[in-house]
Amino acid sequence: MRDRHDGDELTIGRFAQLARLSIKALRLYDRNGLLRPAGVGPHNGYRYYRAEQVDRARRINQLRAVGMPLAEIAAVLDAETAGRDPAALINGYWQRVDAQHTARRRLARYLIDLFADPEEDRMPTQPIETREVPEQKVISITRRTHVDALPSTRRCSRSTTRSTPGS
Numbered sequence: 001m002r003d004r005h006d007g008d009e010l011t012i013g014r015f016a017q018l019a020r021l022s023i024k025a026l027r028l029y030d031r032n033g034l035l036r037p038a039g040v041g042p043h044n045g046y047r048y049y050r051a052e053q054v055d056r057a058r059r060i061n062q063l064r065a066v067g068m069p070l071a072e073i074a075a076v077l078d079a080e081t082a083g084r085d086p087a088a089l090i091n092g093y094w095q096r097v098d099a100q101h102t103a104r105r106r107l108a109r110y111l112i113d114l115f116a117d118p119e120e121d122r123m124p125t126q127p128i129e130t131r132e133v134p135e136q137k138v139i140s141i142t143r144r145t146h147v148d149a150l151p152s153t154r155r156c157s158r159s160t161t162r163s164t165p166g167s
Contacts (some may be wrong), residue, residue: 009038009048019057026057032070034060034077068093 016023020138029035030047035057037047048055056077057152063073079086113120 001058009050012037012047012049015049015053015057018051018054019061021057021061025061029057029060029070032074034074063090066094067097 011021012026016026019026021029026037026047026049027034030037035053038053039048039051040046041048059077060073063076064070068076068090072089075084076086076089079089092104
């Protein structure tokens, strides 16, 4: 038995074609509250969408294409009604992605150099930043150990270790 639906409504298959999304993606977006169908058949559970929902579906698809998580997409799409700037949210997301990419690029360069010449002893270079912080209580633990008790990965030879008086 086929449920009746409004003539302006599109089946999920037709809507998926127009929005350039898979049916599986549309179901996921419905479950996550990003793109609810305009209607659901009460007897057959078929989802129906309206043509005016295509733009929202395409925005979701574009934001997914830049790797944005669904929760952040929801915040971007609902930003204007919440009095926030969607462009600022996208910009903030992209700055975080760019910073992560820069850190991964730096690590990849280090690993390439490390594997290209494993005999050369090098330490990864990380930028050192200083900042002022309010006074706070801290605790520290100091432990003396012998070089042989250290993990064996990338251990310096004894001739390059600093000698201490009495050793």
